[in-house]
Amino acid sequence: MPDKRRLGPVLRFAAVALGAVVMLVPFLWTVVTSITPNGSLAGGPTLVVKDPTLAAYRELLDALPMWRIALNSFWIAAASTLFQLVTGSMAAYGFARLAFRGKNLVFGLYLATLMVPMQVLVVPLFIEMKTLNLQDTYMSLLAPSIASAFGVFLLRQAVESLPRDLDEAATIDGAGHLRIFTTIVLPLIRPALATVAVFAFMGSWNSFLWPLVVIRSPEFMTLPLGLSTLQGQFTTDWDVVMAGSVFSIVPIAVVYLLAQRHIIAGIAHTGIK
Amino acid sequence: MKRRNAGWVLFFLAPSAIPLLLFTAVPMVSSAWVSLHRWNLISPMEWVGLDNYTHLLSDPATRDVFLHTLIYCAGYLPLVFAGGLGLALLLNQRLPARAFFRAAYFLPVVTSWVVVALVWKWLLNPTSGLVNSLLGALGAPQPGWWTDPTWALPAVILASAWKDLGFVMVIMLAGLQAIAQDILEAARTDGAGAWQRFWRVTLPLLSPSTFFVVVISLINGFQVFDQVYVMTAGGPSGASQVVVGQIYDLTFRYGRAGEASALSWILFAVILVITALQVRGQRRWVHYA
Numbered sequence: 081m082p083d084k085r086r087l088g089p090v091l092r093f094a095a096v097a098l099g100a101v102v103m104l105v106p107f108l109w110t111v112v113t114s115i116t117p118n119g120s121l122a123g124g125p126t127l128v129v130k131d132p133t134l135a136a137y138r139e140l141l142d143a144l145p146m147w148r149i150a151l152n153s154f155w156i157a158a159a160s161t162l163f164q165l166v167t168g169s170m171a172a173y174g175f176a177r178l179a180f181r182g183k184n185l186v187f188g189l190y191l192a193t194l195m196v197p198m199q200v201l202v203v204p205l206f207i208e209m210k211t212l213n214l215q216d217t218y219m220s221l222l223a224p225s226i227a228s229a230f231g232v233f234l235l236r237q238a239v240e241s242l243p244r245d246l247d248e249a250a251t252i253d254g255a256g257h258l259r260i261f262t263t264i265v266l267p268l269i270r271p272a273l274a275t276v277a278v279f280a281f282m283g284s285w286n287s288f289l290w291p292l293v294v295i296r297s298p299e300f301m302t303l304p305l306g307l308s309t310l311q312g313q314f315t316t317d318w319d320v321v322m323a324g325s326v327f328s329i330v331p332i333a334v335v336y337l338l339a340q341r342h343i344i345a346g347i348a349h350t351g352i353k
Numbered sequence: 354m355k356r357r358n359a360g361w362v363l364f365f366l367a368p369s370a371i372p373l374l375l376f377t378a379v380p381m382v383s384s385a386w387v388s389l390h391r392w393n394l395i396s397p398m399e400w401v402g403l404d405n406y407t408h409l410l411s412d413p414a415t416r417d418v419f420l421h422t423l424i425y426c427a428g429y430l431p432l433v434f435a436g437g438l439g440l441a442l443l444l445n446q447r448l449p450a451r452a453f454f455r456a457a458y459f460l461p462v463v464t465s466w467v468v469v470a471l472v473w474k475w476l477l478n479p480t481s482g483l484v485n486s487l488l489g490a491l492g493a494p495q496p497g498w499w500t501d502p503t504w505a506l507p508a509v510i511l512a513s514a515w516k517d518l519g520f521v522m523v524i525m526l527a528g529l530q531a532i533a534q535d536i537l538e539a540a541r542t543d544g545a546g547a548w549q550r551f552w553r554v555t556l557p558l559l560s561p562s563t564f565f566v567v568v569i570s571l572i573n574g575f576q577v578f579d580q581v582y583v584m585t586a587g588g589p590s591g592a593s594q595v596v597v598g599q600i601y602d603l604t605f606r607y608g609r610a611g612e613a614s615a616l617s618w619i620l621f622a623v624i625l626v627i628t629a630l631q632v633r634g635q636r637r638w639v640h641y642a
Contacts, residue, residue: 089447089448092443092446092448093448093449095439095443096440096443096444096448096454097454099440099443099454099458100453100454100457100458102515103457103458103460103461103515103518103519104457104460105483106472106473106476106515107460107472109472109475109476109483110472110475113475166368167368167369167372168369170364170365170366170368170369171365171366171368171369171370173365174361174362174365174366175366178358178361178362178365179358180358180359180362186366186370189378190369190373193373193377193378193381195621195625196377196381196621197576197617197620197621197624198576199576199578199597199600199601199617199620200380200381200384200614200617200618200620200621201376201377201380201381201384202600202601202604202617203384203387203600203604203610203613203614203617204379204380204381204383204384204387204614205376205380207383207394208375208376208379208380208383223372223375223376224376224377226372226376227368227369227370227372227373229373229377232369257361257365261365282463285465286465286466286467286579288465288466288467288578288579288582289578289579289597289601292582292601293601293605303465303467303468304465304466304467304468304579305467307467307468307471308467308582308583311471311474311583318475318478321471321475322471322472322475324471325468325471325472328465328467328468329464329468332463332464332465333460333463333464335463336459336460336463337456340456340459343459343463344455344459344523347462347520347523347524348523348524348526348527349527
């Protein structure tokens with residue numbers, strides 16, 4: 081028994097450390113590959129890079145406007161996050177605090193859109209963009225993520241759980257809906273807003289099917305789409321493909337490390353509901 | 354009063370209602386409409402009624418893509434669940450550098466599917482990939498992974514489980530931390546061993562989190578596309594083609610948009626039924642505190 085007690089934590093730590101190696105080595109390997117001269121990759125993996133080179137990165141930047149593509153990914157994700165926060169919190173207030181006929185029906189319709197998967201929408205949405213002449217533009221990338229029923233739902237739950245006497249007191253003091261919404265409700269639902277922001281940003285950042293369908297020109301591409309075209313161009317040049325991967329991992333990894341606590345809390349928050 | 358309220362309702366709801374109407378509701382209805390036609394996206398639509406549906410339901414290709422999707426789910430779900438729960442249990446205890454480990458496990462979750470798929474395609478490269486080199490050094494057989502019809506789906510499953518492990522871990526960790534310690538303490542004083550405490554107390558109390566993970570994983574699993582498209586493009590010779598991959602190919606490679614729309618509705622129906630069954634079945638095993 082005493083032996084087991086001492087051994088337990090050591091084994092546990094070993095298991096966790098081994099897991100971390102499995103999670104981190106692929107990233108390390110990506111970086112190593114990207115700075116290995118292409119010719120020496122065929123010989124199988126080596127731990128030490130003999131003649132590290134940035135040639136693959138130069139080739140990458142020649143093949144695609146990567147800086148612009150990375151910037152596209154960033155601002156599209158930021159813009160759709162902002163849109164979803166604004167439209168979602170306003171709708172949440174409407175559903176939680178305004179009385180109107182057919183409210184449950186309208187809310188039910190919102191929830192129905194939540195259940196429709198992207199692939200059902202992809203074909204007609206593509207046709208719609210073509211008809212509106214928006215195909216292959218930033219607008220077409222942004223349009224489907226201006227509002228999300230998921231965000232509305234999550235934020236409505238948050239507003240519902242706020243005590244009503246707060247806004248009743250404000251109403252007596254003469255505050256209108258807009259004042260109550262901006263000065264009382266919004267500050268109190270900050271944790272829920274953070275959760276929605278995390279999901280909106282990650283959703284847009286990782287989105288692939290929709291950009292793949294609607295975008296053709298490299299200057300409007302986002303990182304996932306740019307990378308997937310790279311693979312077609314450099315089928316066997318794994319150093320270039322991995323350089324592209326490093327290029328898309330680094331910015332999001334930095335954001336993640338800075339906002340780690342909020343991101344993890346935001347995701348955990350939806351799971352325990 | 355009533356009239357003033359209507360203005361406010363419009364003000365608060367329109368910003369979300371208009372985009373949802375235009376970019377979700379309208380495409381939804383027109384998708385149903387397209388599914389009743391033969392259409393190659395260019396020439397005028399030709400009404401065929403339910404022909405697309407009857408054809409798809411009798412087409413062996415449909416059975417294959419659903420089977421592959423099912424195999425994907427069946428491989429992926431146990432892997433992420435057991436792995437994520439195991440990690441959560443380990444990290445829920447006193448441990449040096451716990452924050453570092455949690456961050457490391459979660460890093461793949463924020464990485465996009467396309468990047469994960471590319472990195473794993475390279476790791477699982479049959480001739481010069483890291484995984485096969487390690488297997489070779491151990492004297493183990495070296496599968497052809499994404500170049501081999503048998504190993505293409507397992508390769509995708511492996512990459513997907515690796516990416517989502519951290520997500521499941523975070524959900525389960527939150528569930529574990531919500532369990533009141535005195536319940537476990539009471540079980541301990543009653544003489545329950547660690548194993549018994551896990552099976553009889555922790556696992557049942559975690560069931561809401563488990564339920565969430567299973568429902569979400571299956572909804573997402575049935576819609577798997579990105580990693581398949583990048584790693585195998587459904588190949589070799591269709592061995593790893595999944596439902597959404599088929600929808601994409603039908604539309605943009607074969608110009609059969611009507612059939613593609615019909616297939617997307619069949620998939621939606623399947624997901625709805627599976628989710629509904631789980632919601633109904635949850636009473637038997639999910640215990641809400």
